[in-house]
Amino acid sequence: MCPEPACMRAAGICAVSSDFARPSTNAAKAYLFRTMQARDLLHPRPEGLYCPPGDFFIDPVRPVDRALITHGHSDHARAGHRHVLATQQTLEIMALRYGEDFAHSSQAGSLGETIDVNGVRVSFHPAGHVLGSAQIAVEHGGIRIVASGDYKRAPDPTCADFELVPCDVFITEATFGLPVFRHPRPRDEIGRLLKSVSQFPERAHLVGAYALGKAQRVIRLIRDCGYDHPIYIHGALARLCDYYDTQGIDLGPLEPATVERSAKRDFSGAIVVGPPSAFADRWARRFPDPVTAFASGWMRIRQRVKQRGVELPLILSDHSDWDELTRTITETGAREVWVTHGREEALVRWCELQGVTARPLHLVGYEDEAE
Amino acid sequence: MKCFAELLDRLLLTPSRNAKLKLMADHFREVSDPDRGLALAALTGNLSFASVKPALLRALIAERMDPVLFAYSYDYVGDLAETISLVWPGADAAGDEDISLSEAVERLHGASRSDAPAVLANLLDQLQPDSRFAIIKLVTGGLRVGVSARLAKQALADLGSVDVHEIEEIWHGLEPPYNDLFAWLDGKANKPEHGSLALFRPVMLSNPVQDGDLERIDPADYVAEWKWDGIRVQAVCEGDLRRLYSRTGDEISGAFPDLLEALDFSGALDGELLVGHPPDHTGSFSDLQQRLNRKSVSAKTMRDYPAFMRCYDLLLDGGEDTRSLPFSDRRARLEAFVGGLDPTRFDLSPIVAFTDWQELDQLRSEPPHPVIEGIMLKRRDAPYVPGRPKGPWFKWKRDPHIIDAVLMYAQRGHGKRSSFYSDYTFGVWTGPETQPELVPVGKAYFGFTDEELRQIDKYVRDNTIDRFGPVRSVRAERDHGLVLEVAFEGLNRSTRHKSGVAMRFPRISRLRWDKPPAEADRLETLAAMLDG
Numbered sequence: 001m002c003p004e005p006a007c008m009r010a011a012g013i014c015a016v017s018s019d020f021a022r023p024s025t026n027a028a029k030a031y032l033f034r035t036m037q038a039r040d041l042l043h044p045r046p047e048g049l050y051c052p053p054g055d056f057f058i059d060p061v062r063p064v065d066r067a068l069i070t071h072g073h074s075d076h077a078r079a080g081h082r083h084v085l086a087t088q089q090t091l092e093i094m095a096l097r098y099g100e101d102f103a104h105s106s107q108a109g110s111l112g113e114t115i116d117v118n119g120v121r122v123s124f125h126p127a128g129h130v131l132g133s134a135q136i137a138v139e140h141g142g143i144r145i146v147a148s149g150d151y152k153r154a155p156d157p158t159c160a161d162f163e164l165v166p167c168d169v170f171i172t173e174a175t176f177g178l179p180v181f182r183h184p185r186p187r188d189e190i191g192r193l194l195k196s197v198s199q200f201p202e203r204a205h206l207v208g209a210y211a212l213g214k215a216q217r218v219i220r221l222i223r224d225c226g227y228d229h230p231i232y233i234h235g236a237l238a239r240l241c242d243y244y245d246t247q248g249i250d251l252g253p254l255e256p257a258t259v260e261r262s263a264k265r266d267f268s269g270a271i272v273v274g275p276p277s278a279f280a281d282r283w284a285r286r287f288p289d290p291v292t293a294f295a296s297g298w299m300r301i302r303q304r305v306k307q308r309g310v311e312l313p314l315i316l317s318d319h320s321d322w323d324e325l326t327r328t329i330t331e332t333g334a335r336e337v338w339v340t341h342g343r344e345e346a347l348v349r350w351c352e353l354q355g356v357t358a359r360p361l362h363l364v365g366y367e368d369e370a371e
Numbered sequence: 372m373k374c375f376a377e378l379l380d381r382l383l384l385t386p387s388r389n390a391k392l393k394l395m396a397d398h399f400r401e402v403s404d405p406d407r408g409l410a411l412a413a414l415t416g417n418l419s420f421a422s423v424k425p426a427l428l429r430a431l432i433a434e435r436m437d438p439v440l441f442a443y444s445y446d447y448v449g450d451l452a453e454t455i456s457l458v459w460p461g462a463d464a465a466g467d468e469d470i471s472l473s474e475a476v477e478r479l480h481g482a483s484r485s486d487a488p489a490v491l492a493n494l495l496d497q498l499q500p501d502s503r504f505a506i507i508k509l510v511t512g513g514l515r516v517g518v519s520a521r522l523a524k525q526a527l528a529d530l531g532s533v534d535v536h537e538i539e540e541i542w543h544g545l546e547p548p549y550n551d552l553f554a555w556l557d558g559k560a561n562k563p564e565h566g567s568l569a570l571f572r573p574v575m576l577s578n579p580v581q582d583g584d585l586e587r588i589d590p591a592d593y594v595a596e597w598k599w600d601g602i603r604v605q606a607v608c609e610g611d612l613r614r615l616y617s618r619t620g621d622e623i624s625g626a627f628p629d630l631l632e633a634l635d636f637s638g639a640l641d642g643e644l645l646v647g648h649p650p651d652h653t654g655s656f657s658d659l660q661q662r663l664n665r666k667s668v669s670a671k672t673m674r675d676y677p678a679f680m681r682c683y684d685l686l687l688d689g690g691e692d693t694r695s696l697p698f699s700d701r702r703a704r705l706e707a708f709v710g711g712l713d714p715t716r717f718d719l720s721p722i723v724a725f726t727d728w729q730e731l732d733q734l735r736s737e738p739p740h741p742v743i744e745g746i747m748l749k750r751r752d753a754p755y756v757p758g759r760p761k762g763p764w765f766k767w768k769r770d771p772h773i774i775d776a777v778l779m780y781a782q783r784g785h786g787k788r789s790s791f792y793s794d795y796t797f798g799v800w801t802g803p804e805t806q807p808e809l810v811p812v813g814k815a816y817f818g819f820t821d822e823e824l825r826q827i828d829k830y831v832r833d834n835t836i837d838r839f840g841p842v843r844s845v846r847a848e849r850d851h852g853l854v855l856e857v858a859f860e861g862l863n864r865s866t867r868h869k870s871g872v873a874m875r876f877p878r879i880s881r882l883r884w885d886k887p888p889a890e891a892d893r894l895e896t897l898a899a900m901l902d903g
Contacts, residue, residue, distance in 0.1 A: 178443060178444055178447055179436070179440050179441075179443075179444050179457070179458040180444045180447060180448055180454060180457040180458055181457075182457060182500060184499070184500070184501075192377065196381075199393060199394070199397055200390065200393070279789065279790070280783060280789070280790060280841075281790060282790055283790075284789065284790040285790050285791075289387075289787050290787070290789065292789055300457065301447075301448055301453075302380075302383070302450070302453055303448070303449055303450070305384060306384070307840050307841065308840075308841070309783055309784075309785050309789055309841055310384065311384050311385055311386070311785070312381075312384070313380075313384070343443070343447070345443060346440055346443045346444075349437070349439050349440055349443070350437075350440065353437055
């Protein structure tokens with residue numbers, strides 16, 4: 001007997017079931033029954049994670065009729081869906097990035113409030129990833145699945161702290177799902193940046209940081225360390241920084257890092273924040289003898305740092321490190337863990353060692369933390 | 372430990388020499404004794420431990436972690452020391468307590484062979500990942516942060532606003548953790564004087580002959596010698612001590628036991644280390660390379676490539692410091708001195724007779740041996756002065772070799788050049804004339820002006836055909852490509868490069884926008900230039 005439900009066969013999905021053996025004991029039968037129930041509630045399709053009873057997708061990578069969005073990063077939040085349900089801040093960020101007409105219609109979900117979507121109970125809970133980011137809890141037929149989206153447990157002054165939601169099945173990201181990823185304390189990283197600024201006052205410090213979330217967090221952390229000079233930002237960051245300001249996140253004095261040809265200003269001693277790609281570009285030539293810094297969890301690995309030609313790596317991530325991932329899995333009490341985008345195999349192995357059922361979801365279309 | 376680990380990481384990733392000097396000088400200024408002295412010892416290779424082998428590290432981690440998770444981790448990171456520093460359990464407590472470098476060194480030095488693994492593990496338990504990495508690098512004996520002992524000494528000189536020669540001169544009489552040295556540099560004590568024997572004497576260097584230099588000086592005031600392309604060394608014997616130093620004051624005695632054995636005199640000689648059987652047979656630079664960058668050397672290598680010293684100068688004659696004497700007097704003493712030494716290990720650098728610059732220029736362009744890279748000019752009345760004083764000594768190098776090559780790959784630079792494709796791999800044609808293909812023969816990242824850099828950068832961006840991380844592959848076809856005129860000093864055989872040749876000191880001498888790539892040189896042209 002093929003253990004696939006009819007709807008999955010109809011959708012042409014069968015690869016996900018290949019790692020399940022036929023049930024041979026009663027315990028295995030009971031387990032398979034629960035698993036099938038969970039997989040009836042959410043399972044991968046080429047468009048993204050699909051909920052058949054609620055007829056919606058979570059973070060679909062292609063345009064769909066009804067999408068629930070965890071957060072505003074472009075690989076999770078795409079334009080062109082018919083109906084979007086997300087937190088108010090995520091909706092506003094999508095409107096900033098894609099224009100007001102990013103979807104045919106949209107609905108804001110308040111944090112903690114339960115919304116009925118075709119009989120499925122859905123709720124949003126802070127994920128601590130970036131402003132507006134939320135985990136999505138999906139509950140139906142006595143099963144609760146939490147899709148984490150991207151999340152971190154470390155405190156972040158630019159977004160709400162992660163909220164732990166007990167669940168039966170936890171869908172975790174695995175961007176930094178290897179035991180080597182252990183993020184140091186953010187203030188130590190910013191401390192190294194500020195020390196370098198004082199050591200090399202004649203040079204400009206270029207801090208590469210993803211435009212949504214990381215950039216604002218870096219700026220806010222710099223302020224928390226007492227640096228009150230203007231910080232110069234690349235044009236790609238301006239609207240999002242303004243938006244953070246309207247949400248009550250004070251980033252201090254920001255100035256454009258663009259200059260008129262005629263009035264070349266001196267960037268000696270300045271901190272300049274911009275998307276990492278800009279610093280390899282001709283744009284960066286206006287800065288005197290720049291120190292290239294890059295704020296990312298990938299900066300943990302020296303070879304990555306060297307490959308990118310980064311002189312001052314800042315190990316600062318909006319994703320959970322290994323310790324946060326494993327701690328969260330334990331704390332949710334989930335009896336089953338589905339692992340998506342990242343280094344799934346190590347986290348699946350860890351779950352096996354803990355006696356927690358785990359499998360990779362093999363969702364397509366999500367990037368590593370932006371580089 | 373944190374400060375030291377941070378210094379190592381910054382040095383590793385900082386390309387600029389000046390920035391490295393600043394990082395080291397600041398560290399020496401901010402960190403107190405004895406930690407800064409131990410950091411200095413680590414950077415200059417004067418801090419050693421009973422060495423820890425990779426197998427021991429693997430065993431330690433195997434006791435602490437699932438082997439499958441470790442395998443995933445090691446596979447991803449690629450470096451054993453770094454992987455272990457990251458996956459080592461604990462430390463997410465991220466406490467503020469720290470173990471000082473001196474305490475770590477003390478514990479490691481105090482450990483017996485049998486309890487060394489436990490002592491190391493205990494240290495790793497108490498440290499953060501970057502500090503663990505530093506410790507593992509220390510005990511496995513390879514910091515590799517791109518800092519020479521010479522650069523560290525320059526940072527000390529910057530710290531104390533003294534001349535680096537003053538530090539080089541006393542260096543070999545000092546011991547870690549160098550408290551007396553730092554006290555002097557801080558202005559709190561006098562310069563350490565140890566009365567140690569066989570110390571290094573900072574060497575005298577020359578300036579290149581530039582336009583107009585020769586018109587201003589009289590040939591009669593100068594003596595000419597060949598400029599030998601070996602390694603400049605200083606051999607010192609005082610009392611029972613025999614030492615061989617590089618020109619930057621690093622002790623290299625260990626790599627040349629054959630020569631060291633022949634240091635049977637009382638004095639200090641300045642000369643060129645070469646291999647072969649003097650005076651008639653001098654080995655090629657490739658031969659010499661068999662003896663370079665080795666910590667120890669086999670009997671066979673010593674037999675095949677015996678080291679000898681071609682002597683230039685005498686700095687200490689018996690107990691007498693001769694450096695203030697005029698060159699002509701020192702030369703006379705040198706000739707007498709070398710006459711008493713083992714002729715298989717020492718010979719005299721011959722004087723090149725000439726009457727005018729034109730004659731010398733002729734000699735320069737046709738030197739009698741491939742290991743000669745030009746002419747040295749030394750003023751007869753000049754004393755031996757450390758450093759590079761302008762006037763008494765000139766080097767007049769043979770013109771470089773030139774080839775036309777085709778740009779194949781370009782890599783983004785660092786620091787000021789991080790937005791420029793500034794490192795160029797170039798190739799020459801090989802294979803049948805009708806169907807030639809390019810084979811890379813070298814890489815160069817200087818020799819061009821800033822304006823030329825901008826032009827090449829634009830060319831690279833406009834003609835990219837593929838990207839590999841920071842490297843771009845550039846169109847290089849018979850009728851479309853950029854020809855670079857490349858100057859270089861010499862050519863060695865190389866088994867590591869597909870082309871079989873390796874250039875010495877290659878640089879871009881001209882951009883040949885005018886030249887069709889098909890007319891660039893062929894590999895056969897280079898093969899014909901190979902030494903011996």
